[in-house]
Amino acid sequence: MRKLYETREISCQPYLDQRPGTAGLRKKVTSFKQPHYLQTYIEAIFRTLRMPADSSLIVGGDGRYFSLEAIQIIAEIAIAHGVRQIITGIDGRLATPAASYLIRNRGAAGGLLLTASHNPGGPDGDFGVKFNTASGGQAPESLTEAIYANSRTINRYSTCDLPDLPLSATGTYQFGQLSLEVTDSAADYADQMEGLFNFEKMRDYLGSGHRLAFDALHAVTGPYAREVFCRRLGAPDDCILHSEPLPDFGGFHPDPNPVDAAHLVDLANSPQAPDLIAASDGDGDRNMILGPGLMVSPCDSVAIMLAHASRVPGYTRGIAGVARSMPTSRALDQVAASMDIPCFETPTGWRFFCNLLEAGLIDLCGEESFGTSSSHTREKDGLWAVLFWLNLLAELRQPVGDIVADHWGRFGRHYYQRQDFFIENLDAAQTLINELGAGLAGLIGQSVGGATITQASDFCYEDPVDHSHSSHQGLSVECSDDSRIVYRLSGTGTEGATLRIYLEKYINDAGKLAMPLGQTLAPLADRAAALARIEHYTGLSRPTAAI
Ligand code: G1P
Ligand code: ZN
Numbered sequence: 001m002r003k004l005y006e007t008r009e010i011s012c013q014p015y016l017d018q019r020p021g022t023a024g025l026r027k028k029v030t031s032f033k034q035p036h037y038l039q040t041y042i043e044a045i046f047r048t049l050r051m052p053a054d055s056s057l058i059v060g061g062d063g064r065y066f067s068l069e070a071i072q073i074i075a076e077i078a079i080a081h082g083v084r085q086i087i088t089g090i091d092g093r094l095a096t097p098a099a100s101y102l103i104r105n106r107g108a109a110g111g112l113l114l115t116a117s118h119n120p121g122g123p124d125g126d127f128g129v130k131f132n133t134a135s136g137g138q139a140p141e142s143l144t145e146a147i148y149a150n151s152r153t154i155n156r157y158s159t160c161d162l163p164d165l166p167l168s169a170t171g172t173y174q175f176g177q178l179s180l181e182v183t184d185s186a187a188d189y190a191d192q193m194e195g196l197f198n199f200e201k202m203r204d205y206l207g208s209g210h211r212l213a214f215d216a217l218h219a220v221t222g223p224y225a226r227e228v229f230c231r232r233l234g235a236p237d238d239c240i241l242h243s244e245p246l247p248d249f250g251g252f253h254p255d256p257n258p259v260d261a262a263h264l265v266d267l268a269n270s271p272q273a274p275d276l277i278a279a280s281d282g283d284g285d286r287n288m289i290l291g292p293g294l295m296v297s298p299c300d301s302v303a304i305m306l307a308h309a310s311r312v313p314g315y316t317r318g319i320a321g322v323a324r325s326m327p328t329s330r331a332l333d334q335v336a337a338s339m340d341i342p343c344f345e346t347p348t349g350w351r352f353f354c355n356l357l358e359a360g361l362i363d364l365c366g367e368e369s370f371g372t373s374s375s376h377t378r379e380k381d382g383l384w385a386v387l388f389w390l391n392l393l394a395e396l397r398q399p400v401g402d403i404v405a406d407h408w409g410r411f412g413r414h415y416y417q418r419q420d421f422f423i424e425n426l427d428a429a430q431t432l433i434n435e436l437g438a439g440l441a442g443l444i445g446q447s448v449g450g451a452t453i454t455q456a457s458d459f460c461y462e463d464p465v466d467h468s469h470s471s472h473q474g475l476s477v478e479c480s481d482d483s484r485i486v487y488r489l490s491g492t493g494t495e496g497a498t499l500r501i502y503l504e505k506y507i508n509d510a511g512k513l514a515m516p517l518g519q520t521l522a523p524l525a526d527r528a529a530a531l532a533r534i535e536h537y538t539g540l541s542r543p544t545a546a547i
Contacts, residue, residue, distance in 0.1 A: 004161050005176030007080040011156050012036035018044065018151040020144040022349040022491035024130025026116045029066050031494075032127045036157070038073055042112070043157035044150040045131055046081040048143065051109045056085035058102045058132075060094030060185075061114030062220040062254075062283035064121035065247040067092050070114050070129075072165055079178045080158035083109075086178065089185040092167050093245060095220045095284030097373070097381035098185045100136035101192055104378070110134055115283035118255035119494065122248030126494050137354030137378030141470060186227040193228060193384065196314030196376055197391045205394035206235050211274035214386060215241040215264060218250035221284040224383055233390075239274075254281050256288035256370055256382075258295055259545045264288065265295060276390055276400065280382030285350075286370040287385035291400020296389075299329035299416050302366030304407050305388055306335045309364065311395045312388060314376065323356050323365040325349070326459050326474055327486040327502040329414035332366065338411070347461050347473035348488065354378050355465035368418060368502065405513070412508030415520045419543035420490075421499040421534060429489055429497035432537040436487060437475055449527040451479040477531060482506040485528040499538070501528050518546070 002008070015034075018025055018041050025041060032038050051057075059074055061067055071092045078086060087106060088094065094102065096113055103111045116128035131139045131147070139147070162175050166182070173180045193199075206212060212235050216222035222243035229235040242250060253260040256279035268277050273292040280287055289296040296304070306322055309315040323344035324332045336343035344362060346352035350371060356362045357375050366372040371380035372388075389400070396403060423429040440456040447453075455478040460471040474488035483505040490498035503524045507513065535541050 002161055004163065005079065007158055007160050009156050009158055010036065010039070012040060012154065014152050014154045015040050016152050019148045023117060023138065023351070024113070024128050026119065026126055026128040026492055026494055028494050029123055029125060029127045032066060032070070038070055038129070039077060039157050039159065040154045041129060041151055042074055042077045043154050044147050045112070046077065048147045048150050049110070051081070051083065053082045054084045055082070055109035056087060056106060057083050058087050058094070058099050058106070058108050058111035059114070060088040060092050060099060062095070063091060063093040063245045063247060064116065064127065064249070064282065065123055065125060066127050067114050067247070068167065070127070071167070072162070074112055075165060075178065075180070076159045076162050077157060079162065079176065080160045084177055084179060085181065087181045087183055088167065090168065090170060090182060093220055093223075094185050095189070095224055097285055097377050097379045097384065098189045098224065100132060100377045100379040101189065102183070102185060103132055103134065104136040105188070108134065111136075113283070117283050117492070118253070118281040118286060119492070120249070120253050121282065125248065132378070135354065135358055135378055137358065138351035140351060140354070140468070142468060186224045189224055189383075190227045190232055192376065193387055194232070196312070196384070197387045198313050198394065199232060201394040202387070202390050203234050205390070206233055210393070212239050212390065213241060213267065213274045213277045214239060215256070215261065215279040216243050216245070217252045217254045217256065217261065217279060217281070218242045218244060218246040219252070219254040219280070219282045219284070220245055221280045221383060224284065228383060228387070249282060256281050256286055257547045259547055261288060264290055268295060269293060276386070276393060278386040278389070280386075281370070284382045285380040287372060287382040288370055289385065289389050289400070294401050294404065296400065296404055297329070297416050298366060298370045298372065299331050299368050299414060300404060300407065301385070302364065302372050303331035303335045303411070304403060305372065306332060306339070306364055307407060308392055312391050315363065315374070319363040320360055321356070321362040323353050323362045325352070325367040326476065327418070327488065327500070328366060328368040329416045329504045330506070331411065331414040334411045344464070347459065347470050349491070350380050352461065352463070352470075355463055359465045361464065368416070408513045409510065412506060413513045415505045415507060415517060417503045417517060417521050418547045419501045419503065419525065420545045420547065421501070421538060421540050422496060422544040423499055423538045423540070424496045426497045428537050429499055432499065432532055432534065433475065433487065433489060436532050437472075440475060443477060443531070448479070448531065449523050451481040451483065454478050454480050483524050485524065485531070487532055499534070501532070501543070503528060
């Protein structure tokens with residue numbers, strides 16, 4: 001009989017495919033279930049980090065299929081590596097922003113976030129592991145690359161046997177040298193939000209006939225939404241849709257966007273549309289904002305937040321600067337310029353905001369992919385964004401559509417759409433990008449679809465804080481008619497390749513601010529497809545999804 005808590009070494013073969021993508025290591029559940037697969041990656045993390053003895057670690061995630069097994073495996077390896085405390089949420093569930101907050105708030109050495117974010121869950125779905133550092137932010141590229149390099153050499157790992165961890169209720173338990181704390185992270189999170197927003201005003205707003213609908217898509221945010229919107233703001237219970245977290249998200253693709261959450265667009269367009277409709281993703285870091293008759297583009301949302309930041313208690317002290325990912329529209333830049341504050345342009349992926357936030361250079365940031373957040377945490381934060389909008393509505397007492405229209409009236413409108421092309425053959429996708437990249441310089445000055453190409457570049461970023469370089473972060477083509485096309489390959493998928501094409505056209509003509517989006521961008525979409533010869537390389541004549 002093996003003794004509990006006794007460290008032992010297990011021999012294994014290294015896996016060579018554990019390179020993290022845009023946000024951690026994501027693979028099919030079936031990959032993670034291969035013998036020693038998760039163990040190898042966790043061992044690589046511990047070997048790379050060399051955490052101080054007696055460290056605390058936050059471990060938890062979106063509760064997707066395989067999470068409970070993963071937490072048990074991680075705890076057993078962690079104790080063998082000297083970790084003395086693990087903090088997690090009820091049933092091992094921690095929304096990503098809540099985990100980030102816990103890491104900072106509890107002075108933990110870091111966090112292992114078990115999530116594949118907005119990717120589908122279940123036995124045939126995806127699983128993921130993301131390491132966040134003591135700052136609460138995602139590990140930088142230098143660290144994830146070092147973990148990857150280590151993972152390719154692991155032929156043994158240290159672990160021990162623990163009894164099944166009791167995760168179903170809050171409490172503190174001792175297992176040998178390991179203390180396990182199961183915390184009510186929804187309450188911790190709501191406390192933090194009370195410090196940022198005007199809860200009294202929002203309670204008045206909701207108490208005076210205004211309605212909210214929040215869709216948790218059977219993912220992690222249900223209990224958080226219940227705590228914040230129902231218990232603390234007095235909204236009725238039935239304003240939270242699909243609130244029970246389920247390991248397969250009840251079959252939902254937990255991605256709050258107009259394609260995967262089309263039912264919310266239908267609700268917004270119906271005569272019964274509530275004043276604010278919102279949703280979050282699998283792990284609670286994304287947000288979708290809708291009002292009667294419209295969805296707010298995430299690019300506009302962050303710009304509108306900046307324009308109105310002084311109305312929200314947590315931000316009245318001022319905003320030092322802002323940032324957006326490169327493919328995100330320049331709506332934010334416009335507002336930042338009017339306020340005379342810097343607007344940083346980073347590569348895609350939240351981790352690139354972390355140094356800027358940590359150095360105090362920015363207070364607000366966002367990505368087109370439905371991610372928005374501020375200096376209150378080091379991750380994007382879905383419910384925070386919903387609260388920001390609710391606070392704005394309570395303050396302005398205007399419909400969402402009027403707030404957006406006023407914004408366009410003042411700053412002009414950045415018509416924006418992302419087109420995703422799912423390509424089975426990864427090599428074909430890579431060839432398309434390589435060929436387009438190689439020919440970029442020759443494009444400048446060429447005339448396409450009635451406009452002239454004024455700039456064409458392969459985005460390279462130098463981090464203003466640690467001066468690290470990230471190259472090949474997307475190809476960007478700008479045209480003389482105030483339009484821009486960006487091309488890049490997704491780094492979060494688990495099969496084939498997804499080519500993302502981002503279309504943006506700026507119009508500042510009062511009579512042309514409410515034109516249909518698809519129609520307005522159609523010529524630009526044709527131009528984008530022709531320049532990259534998409535059909536030639538992939539056989540696809542139209543996008544798999546337009547978001
Ligand atoms: C996608 C989004 C990106 C986001 C990431 C994690 O990455 O485009 O903005 O940070 O998910 O949520 P991609 O699949 O494009 O690499
Ligand atoms: Zn997410």
